[in-house]
Structures are given as C-alpha cells and as structure tokens.
Amino acid sequence: MSSKITLALDAMGGDHGPSVVVPAALRYASANPDCSLVLVGQESALRAYLPDKGLPPRVSIRHAAEVVGMDESPASALRGKKDSSMRVAINMVKTGEADACVSAGNTGALMATARFVLKTIPGVDRPAIITALPAVEGRTWMLDLGANIDSNADHLLQFAVMGAELVTAVEGIAAPRVGLLNIGEEEIKGIESVKQAHVLLQNSGLNYVGYAEGDDVYLKEGLDIVVTDGFIGNVALKSSEGVAKMIRHFLSLEFKRNLLTWAVALLALPVLKNLKNRIDPRRYNGASLLGLRGIVVKSHGGADQFAFEQAIGIARKEVAADIANRITEMVASQLQHKASA
Amino acid sequence: MSSKITLALDAMGGDHGPSVVVPAALRYASANPDCSLVLVGQESALRAYLPDKGLPPRVSIRHAAEVVGMDESPASALRGKKDSSMRVAINMVKTGEADACVSAGNTGALMATARFVLKTIPGVDRPAIITALPAVEGRTWMLDLGANIDSNADHLLQFAVMGAELVTAVEGIAAPRVGLLNIGEEEIKGIESVKQAHVLLQNSGLNYVGYAEGDDVYLKEGLDIVVTDGFIGNVALKSSEGVAKMIRHFLSLEFKRNLLTWAVALLALPVLKNLKNRIDPRRYNGASLLGLRGIVVKSHGGADQFAFEQAIGIARKEVAADIANRITEMVASQLQHKASA
Numbered sequence: 001m002s003s004k005i006t007l008a009l010d011a012m013g014g015d016h017g018p019s020v021v022v023p024a025a026l027r028y029a030s031a032n033p034d035c036s037l038v039l040v041g042q043e044s045a046l047r048a049y050l051p052d053k054g055l056p057p058r059v060s061i062r063h064a065a066e067v068v069g070m071d072e073s074p075a076s077a078l079r080g081k082k083d084s085s086m087r088v089a090i091n092m093v094k095t096g097e098a099d100a101c102v103s104a105g106n107t108g109a110l111m112a113t114a115r116f117v118l119k120t121i122p123g124v125d126r127p128a129i130i131t132a133l134p135a136v137e138g139r140t141w142m143l144d145l146g147a148n149i150d151s152n153a154d155h156l157l158q159f160a161v162m163g164a165e166l167v168t169a170v171e172g173i174a175a176p177r178v179g180l181l182n183i184g185e186e187e188i189k190g191i192e193s194v195k196q197a198h199v200l201l202q203n204s205g206l207n208y209v210g211y212a213e214g215d216d217v218y219l220k221e222g223l224d225i226v227v228t229d230g231f232i233g234n235v236a237l238k239s240s241e242g243v244a245k246m247i248r249h250f251l252s253l254e255f256k257r258n259l260l261t262w263a264v265a266l267l268a269l270p271v272l273k274n275l276k277n278r279i280d281p282r283r284y285n286g287a288s289l290l291g292l293r294g295i296v297v298k299s300h301g302g303a304d305q306f307a308f309e310q311a312i313g314i315a316r317k318e319v320a321a322d323i324a325n326r327i328t329e330m331v332a333s334q335l336q337h338k339a340s341a
Numbered sequence: 342m343s344s345k346i347t348l349a350l351d352a353m354g355g356d357h358g359p360s361v362v363v364p365a366a367l368r369y370a371s372a373n374p375d376c377s378l379v380l381v382g383q384e385s386a387l388r389a390y391l392p393d394k395g396l397p398p399r400v401s402i403r404h405a406a407e408v409v410g411m412d413e414s415p416a417s418a419l420r421g422k423k424d425s426s427m428r429v430a431i432n433m434v435k436t437g438e439a440d441a442c443v444s445a446g447n448t449g450a451l452m453a454t455a456r457f458v459l460k461t462i463p464g465v466d467r468p469a470i471i472t473a474l475p476a477v478e479g480r481t482w483m484l485d486l487g488a489n490i491d492s493n494a495d496h497l498l499q500f501a502v503m504g505a506e507l508v509t510a511v512e513g514i515a516a517p518r519v520g521l522l523n524i525g526e527e528e529i530k531g532i533e534s535v536k537q538a539h540v541l542l543q544n545s546g547l548n549y550v551g552y553a554e555g556d557d558v559y560l561k562e563g564l565d566i567v568v569t570d571g572f573i574g575n576v577a578l579k580s581s582e583g584v585a586k587m588i589r590h591f592l593s594l595e596f597k598r599n600l601l602t603w604a605v606a607l608l609a610l611p612v613l614k615n616l617k618n619r620i621d622p623r624r625y626n627g628a629s630l631l632g633l634r635g636i637v638v639k640s641h642g643g644a645d646q647f648a649f650e651q652a653i654g655i656a657r658k659e660v661a662a663d664i665a666n667r668i669t670e671m672v673a674s675q676l677q678h679k680a681s682a
Contacts, residue, residue, distance in 0.1 A: 001534050014492055020645040021641050032425070033527035063422035089635065104347050112532055112612070117357075118520050132585065135479055135587065136591075146524050146525075149524075149531070149532050159437070166489040168673070181576060183487050183489075183490075183571075183576065183579075184573055184575075184579075186498040189492055189571055190490070190572075206637050208577055213576075213579045214575070214576040214577070214579025214580035214581075214582070214583060215579045215580065215582050215583030215586065216583070217580060217583055218580075218583035218584055218586070219583050219586055219587060220523050228576075229526055230524075231531075231532055231573070232556070232572070232573055234524040234552075235522060235524065235555040235569075235576065235577050236555070236576050236580040237555065237560060237579060237580075238524075238525075238554045238555025238556045239556065239559075239577040239578075239580050239581050240555075240581065240584045241555070241556050242556030242557065242560050243559055243581045243584045244584055244588065245556065245559070245560055246475065246476065246477050246560060246620070247585065247620065249477055250477075250616050250619045250620065251616055252614075254612045254613075254619075255612055256613045257612070257615075258342055261423075261612050264605070264608045264609050264612060265610060267605045267609075268605050268609050271592075271595045271596055271598070271602050271605060271606075272595075274590055274595045274598075275588070275591050275595050278591045278595075278604070279587070279588065291345075300501065341580055
C-alpha cells in the first residue's frame with residue numbers, strides 16, 4: 001500500500017539497544033497498522049527479543065553487522081563503521097526504503113552520519129536539533145540543542161524557519177510564535193549575533209514575538225518556539241534537567257524522612273503521579289534533526305520502551321507532514337524573500 | 342570600635358524599596374551587634390518605615406535625593422543620577438565610610454556605577470557576578486551570571502580565580518573545586534574560548550576538576566564552582582528558575598484538583614515546606630559583584646525582608662573575609678604565575 005509509512009529503527013543504539021527498541025517496535029507496530037517498522041541491527045541480537053513464533057506483521061529485520069558505541073567519536077563512526085545499524089538505518093532513508101529513521105545512538109555520530117549520507121537542504125548551512133519541553137501552558141520547542149556552536153544571525157534565522165515548519169507539522173499550529181533567547185541585562189542586551197538575528201526575524205514573515213529569557217521557555221504564555229545557539233541551548237536544557245532531578249531527589253528524600261511522611265507519600269501518590277506525568281521527560285522523548293534531506297529522530301540514549309515509542313511517534317508525524325520537503329520549500333522562499341528585500 | 346562592620350544599604354532599590362529594606366535592616370542590626378547599617382535614600386521615604394521613637398542603635402540614615410529606576414539604563418543612571426541612593430551607597434564604599442554596600446536595584450546600573458566609582462582590581466579585565474545555587478550535595482556557586490558576554494579564556498580564568506577566593510571566604514572551603522561549563526557533544530566539544538580556558542585552568546594552581554555540564558551544577562558531587570560566560574550563565578540560571586517555578590505551579594495545581602487532594606496537601610504541608618526550604622531562592626539571595634576595589638552585593642529586585650537579610654549577610658561575610666583585598670592578591674599571584682610560566 002503506497003500510503004503506508006516505513007520507519008527504520010537503529011535497534012542497536014542507546015544504552016539498552018535491542019532490549020528496548022525491539023519491544024517498543026512490536027508494540028508500536030501492533031497499535032499503528034499504517035506503519036511498517038524495520039529493525040536494523042545484528043540479526044541474532046534482535047532475534048533474542050522477538051517472539052518465538054517469529055516476526056509479527058509489518059515488522060522486519062535488516063541485518064547490520066556493526067554497532068556505533070555511545071562514546072564513539074563521530075569521525076570513527078563515520079569512517080570506520082559503514083555497516084553499523086545507525087548508518088544502515090540512515091542509508092535506508094537516503095535510498096527511499098524508509099521514510100524516516102529513529103536512533104538512540106550517540107548524538108554526535110548520528111548528526112555526522114546523517115549529514116554525510118543525507119546532505120543538508122539547499123540554503124541550510126547547519127542542521128539543528130529540536131525538541132519539545134513542558135511548559136506552564138502547552139509545550140515549548142527549543143533549538144538548537146547542541147549541533148551547532150557559534151551560530152551567527154543567519155544560522156539563527158534558519159533555525160527559526162525550520163523550527164516553525166516542524167512545529168506546524170507536529171503540533172498543527174498554523175503560525176507558531178517564535179522567540180529569540182537573550183538575557184535581560186540592559187547594559188549589554190545580547191551578543192551581536194543575537195541582535196542581528198532579532199532584526200532578521202522581525203523581517204522574516206515568521207510569527208516572531210521578540211526576545212525570550214531562559215525562564216520564558218517554561219513560563220511564558222504565547223511562545224511556541226525558542227531559538228538559540230546550540231551551546232546555549234544545550235546548557236539551558238541540561239540545567240533544566242538538573243533542577244528537575246534535584247527537586248525530585250529532595251521531594252523523595254523528604255517523603256522518606258519518617259513513617260509519617262511515608263504514609264503521607266502514599267496518600268499523595270496520585271498527585272505526585274500527575275505531576276510526574278506533566279513533566280515526564282519520557283513523554284517528551286524524540287529530538288528531530290532538522291535541515292537534512294530526510295527525517296532523522298534522535299531518542300534519548302537512556303530511553304525505555306515507552307519513551308522510545310514516543311520518538312517513533314514523532315518520526316511518524318514528521319513523515320505524515322512531509323516535513324523535509326516542507327522545510328526545503330520554506331527555506332527556498334526565505335532565501336527569495338531575503339534576496340528581494 | 343574599629344572591629345565594627347559598616348554596611349551601606351541602597352534603601353530605595355528593588356521592586357519594594359524602603360518597605361523591604363528598612364525592616365530588613367532593623368532586624369539585621371538588632372541581631373548582629375557587630376554591624377552598623379546605613380540606610381541610603383530619601384529621608385522622608387525611609388522615615389515612614391522607621392519606628393516612631395526614631396532610629397535604633399547602629400542604624401543611621403544618609404539622605405540621597407534620587408532613585409535609579411528598575412528599568413533605567415545604566416548610562417542614564419551613571420550620568421544623570423549622581424545623587425541616587427545606589428550611587429551614594431557605592432560612594433560610601435569608595436570613601437571608606439562603609440565596608441560594603443547592598444542594593445536590590447537594577448543589575449546593569451549597579452554594575453556600571455560600581456565599576457565607574459570603585460574601578461576594577463589590577464589584572465581583572467571584567468568584573469563578574471556570582472551567586473550560590475542549591476545542589477543535591479551542598480551548594481554550587483556559578484559565575485558569571487550576566488555582567489559579561491563573549492568572555493575569552495583569560496576572562497574565564499579570572500572568573501575562576503575570583504570565584505574560588507569568594508567561596509573560600511564565604512564557605513570556608515580551602516581549595517574549592519572548580520568546573521568549567523561545557524556541552525557533552527563529542528563532535529564539537531565546546532567553543533574555542535572554553536577549550537583554551539580548560540588549558541589555562543589546568544595550569545592555574547586552582548583545584549580544577551574539568552568540564553561540567555548544565556545538570557552537574559545541581560547534581561554533581563565534588564563541585565563547588567562552575568565558571569562560564571555571562572550570557573550562558575544567565576540563560577542557565579533563568580532556565581533553572583523557570584523549571585523550578587513550573588514544577589511548583591504544577592504541584593500546586595495537582596494538589597488543588599479536588600477536595601481529597603486538598604486534604605492530602607494539608608497532610609503533606611511539612612514535607613512541602615521542607616522541600617521549599619531546600620531550594621528557596623530567598624535563602625540564596627545575594628549575588629556578589631567580583632573584581633571591584635570594594636564589596637558590592639546585589640539582592641534580587643523582588644526580594645522580601647528575609648531574602649534581603651540574606652544579602653546583607655553575604656556582604657558581611659565578604660567584609661569579614663576581606664574579600665576584595667584577597668582577590669587583589671590572588672589575581673596578582675596568578676599574573677606572576679602566568680608571567681613565569
């Protein structure tokens with residue numbers, strides 16, 4: 001059937017490899033009859049996690065002999081592992097055998113390989129990484145999260161264009177509101193690249209709402225996307241994760257203080273579970289590599305089955321929205337816009 | 342008595358001005374008999390918050406006619422408000438009438454004025470802002486938080502030297518462990534300035550423990566100080582505040598969901614209060630401007646009485662540790678170290 005979506009999964013990637021990816025694929029395939037999933041990896045390793053009666057419908061195996069290590073350098077993965085599960089999964093996107101691929105493998109190697117195999121969209125200098133974050137109202141998407149450092153104003157504008165297209169596709173928001181990350185101190189009011197990007201964004205035709213500060217990502221209403229350099233985005237993301245984990249640690253410590261607090265914790269379980277659901281990083285798993293001629297979704301390396309399924313879901317939404325082609329068109333129209341400005 | 346400490350308080354600064362600063366000063370003075378506090382500001386405005394029987398012991402008033410607005414530009418404050426409470430309080434540090442000053446006024450104006458009046462320590466190119474943050478184990482200090490952007494490797498080294506001296510003074514840690522903020526992606530592993538600072542720090546004689554990522558600030562044991570550029574530090578700090586506020590918002594929302602959860606909230610109050618105490622930003626109020634020939638502490642603009650007292654306490658500790666002179670000596674010895682290297 002031509003309307004079917006085929007997703008290639010790097011089944012060896014991540015901290016848990018096939019023990020997570022295979023069960024996630026089985027469940028996802030059974031719940032989504034319009035999707036076919038290809039498990040890419042060492043066939044014997046994958047078979048260990050498959051049911052005895054063999055492969056269920058719409059799940060297949062593509063053997064790949066090598067595995068990219070979680071700490072392996074991008075250069076080593078790119079040059080030395082041409083038959084890795086990661087590389088083969090990306091190759092399948094290139095050849096059209098798959099509509100997208102999902103990997104929990106290491107980000108550096110994934111970005112380098114995807115960029116080498118798929119190439120960037122014309123007009124995009126640097127691919128970027130984007131993910132959704134929980135917010136007081138709705139969700140906020142942030143990019144870049146570490147693919148680029150020292151981004152200039154043109155790069156930041158490209159991030160905004162790509163991010164807006166993705167959020168439209170995935171969230172169904174027609175004109176997502178874009179903010180540019182900056183700091184509040186009046187004296188300096190941002191670095192040069194940010195000031196220049198501010199002007200570019202004002203003239204971009206995007207729904208640009210101006211500067212946003214670090215706390216706006218989580219608190220400000222009327223903000224769908226926050227654009228920043230990858231070094232800064234990565235620090236913001238990791239700092240946020242750190243604070244959330246610290247609070248969870250202290251909350252757990254306080255509830256375990258004595259028998260009484262233990263009892264209260266039991267009573268409070270539904271409340272705590274609802275809180276956890278709201279900010280559960282597993283629900284937000286699945287970062288997209290944008291700006292490539294093909295769809296690549298990065299799962300968190302430590303993802304469990306539920307989290308990996310979310311990443312598959314993101315890939316599927318991007319395929320359904322034809323995101324790579326839409327970004328190609330948007331970037332081309334931005335280039336025209338700039339040329340005629 | 343010569344052993345007495347005199348602190349000048351910008352009583353008009355912050356969102357709440359004298360309504361917070363005056364009561365904080367009264368309580369602090371009564372609890373700390375070795376401290377004299379000078380309330381700097383419009384005398385009539387201050388009198389409104391003083392007891393009818395007049396000034397208590399060790400609290401005095403220094404009239405200053407003008408007030409720097411919370412959104413006023415540093416240039417306007419510096420050039421146009423020579424009799425502002427902020428400026429006069431800093432002047433008192435310059436003339437030796439006060440050992441330190443504390444202001445909840447706007448950061449940009451405070452930094453610009455302090456830098457203009459007090460000047461930087463020889464060998465320090467740029468003053469920096471540092472504060473303590475809660476962490477799973479102990480506290481972590483971070484600088485710079487927004488005074489500098491585009492910091493080069495030498496600046497980052499200076500931040501580390503100054504931060505280490507402050508933490509030794511305030512926390513009593515002999516050789517505080519210094520980390521350098523970076524991102525984890527192997528492919529790029531940091532911007533040039535960070536890579537160069539890494540080498541400088543390895544040869545600095547400081548207790549340098551290597552790169553730290555955003556989450557390490559809150560989670561990593563064996564880390565006392567995290568050094569970074571002000572743009573990045575500001576984003577990290579604000580993002581962290583945003584996440585903490587979002588979690589509090591959701592927790593409150595979930596506890597208010599229905600009568601049962603309300604009841605559980607009542608039972609859980611002691612636990613929630615302990616949690617709040619651990620991460621209460623009021624407890625961490627008081628950021629220090631480092632690298633100046635004098636001690637200036639910045640309180641959060643929205644500080645309440647308790648929080649402002651914490652900022653006064655920081656100033657007092659810095660005076661007791663003679664921090665400005667110690668940093669002067671440390672920077673001089675670093676310069677010698679580098680010259681002989």
